[in-house]
Amino acid sequence: MKNVLFQFFLLILVLSNVYQSVFKYHKNIFDKINTPLLIFSIILIISIFKERVALKKYGKFFKEKFSIVPQKLRYIVYTIAIVQFFCLMIGETYYPFADVGMFKWATRAHTNDKIYSKAFYYFKKDDEVKIINLRSEHTPFGNNLLGWRYNQDYTFSASYHNRGKKENFYFLKEALLDNHKINETDTIKIGVLTVDFFTKNVFFETFNDRTFKTERNIAKYYDELYIPEYLK
Amino acid sequence: MNFFNRMNLPSNPCQLAVFRILLGFYIIYAVTGSVFDLLLVIDRPLGVHVLMPKAVQNFIADYCILGLRISTVLFAFLLSLGLFTKYVTKILTVSFLLLFSFFYKHTDVPIHWLYCWFPLVVLSFSKPSDVLSLDSLIHKRSVENSTKYTWPRELILAWFVYIYFFAGISKILPLRKFLIWVNGETSRAIIYNRYLESPFHFIFGKPFFDYSEPSIIFLALSVFAVLLELSTVVMLFTRKYTVIVVTSLVLMHLFLYMCGVAGFMQTAFLLGICFLPNKWFDFKKSK
Secondary structure (H helix, E strand, O other), X not given: OHHHHHHHHHHXXXXXXXXXXXXXXXXXXXXXXXXXXXXXXXXXXXXXXXXXXXXXXXXXXXXXXHHHOOHHHHHHHHHHHHHHHHHHHHOOOEEOEOOOOOOOOOOOOOOOOOEEEEEEEEXXXXXXXXXXXXXXXXXXXXXOOXXXXXXXXXXXXXXXXXXXXXXXXXXXXXXXXXXXXXOOOOOOEEEEEEEEOOOOEEEEEEOOHHHOOHHHHOOOOOOOOOOOHHHO | OOHHHHHOOOEOOHHHHHHHHHHHHHHHHHHOOOHHHHHHHHOOOOOOEEOOOHHHHHHHHHHHHHHHHHHHHHHHHHHHHOOOHHHHHHHHHHHHHHHHHHHHHHHOOOOOHHHXXXXXXXXXXXXXXXXXXXXXXXXXXXXXXXXXXXXXXXXXXXXXXXXXXXXXXXXXXXXXXHHHHHOOHHHHHHHHHHHHHOHHHHHHOOOOOOOOOOOHHHHHHHHHHXXXXXXXXXXXXXXXXXXXXXXXXXXXXXXXXXXXXOOHHHHHHHHHHHHOOHHHHOOOOOO
């Protein structure tokens, strides 16, 4: 019984790997890494087929142990489990069924540059530069620019996926106005925050109006920061 | 004792009730966030799959978000209070799933919904309001330790294990991914690229060391993360290491939060409530 369960478990893992290797990576089926795994999965299928009597017993065991769960929920759970395993095998999320691959795409750090820069909005209040580093605003370490509703979901969406969108900029401006952090007359500008990993220095460069150079605004993964019309 | 055997053990109802209360408040926190306002303003869906007809998706995006947010908050609040729970959980599950279909479609992020929807389904068929609830005050039923407070927690545990174990698997299979993972480059990419927006920067002001160069620290972090995620499967077979595994996962998420990857710590903690030793929640003695 345990043997069958273990084989079934391995089979899911292996099929997941083979499917993803062959279809996701568009690699040849005879790829050196995949071939042994494919053979392994075929052996497993044959092995499970041979133990189909044990499999029936296992089904009975499963039914018995789950009898404590209400019948309707039991069927719902079975359905969810089947669709979830399907999502796992194809490596795709079909909301609300997820392939649960957080950070599954192994990334090579594209650069060994000692200098890393990123563009941020800022404004001046009493001659003090206030950097709008949105990702700090949902933590206790921010400038307290936004209210509690601007939680990490908002800061994530505004800082990454939508950072190049005009609507995102004006939404942020409205939020700052609503929270009385800026006045209508204040201007939001763009500056560049830089870290030098070798010297460990972090510094912020401000730019007046049109002097901001767009080449400093190159984003590696997401869009470049939206530059308001009045700064172009 | 394994997952199947544990389901047949009676337990006191307070643990499930505490989970119900916290889940309700957590959903309120997630739904009241300004991200929905931003996404409505931008309204540019990403190319992700949602198991729902396109027309329904568009209808929700165009007309239902405000209504769904209000209803989800209202029913989540009722869930926390434990009032009309039998009906509230079912309506809340539907409302939550519809609302977060919009969220997922516009963000491609598995936060909140992935962790919460299955527990909501389970709560819809269980008795999480027999104690610490308005329902229990109204009906005044006598409550005894029972298996009906155990199996929902065990199913939620299975969901938790599923999320983390297969997140671990997806990092190491296909094998060519594993090679990139274990050499620490992914950890380095996360820490390097997010440094300027991380609490580590906000607190300490400068990097601890040169993140632009490969280091054994990144390698150790990667291996530890994968091993920890894979180790969750142990919770299906024994309760012995549950506290260690759950605490380590929450600490891993705390570290990720400090590196600028926020969002998963609260959810891991929330679900982790279900797996802590039941005797820790024995603050209301069974009659």
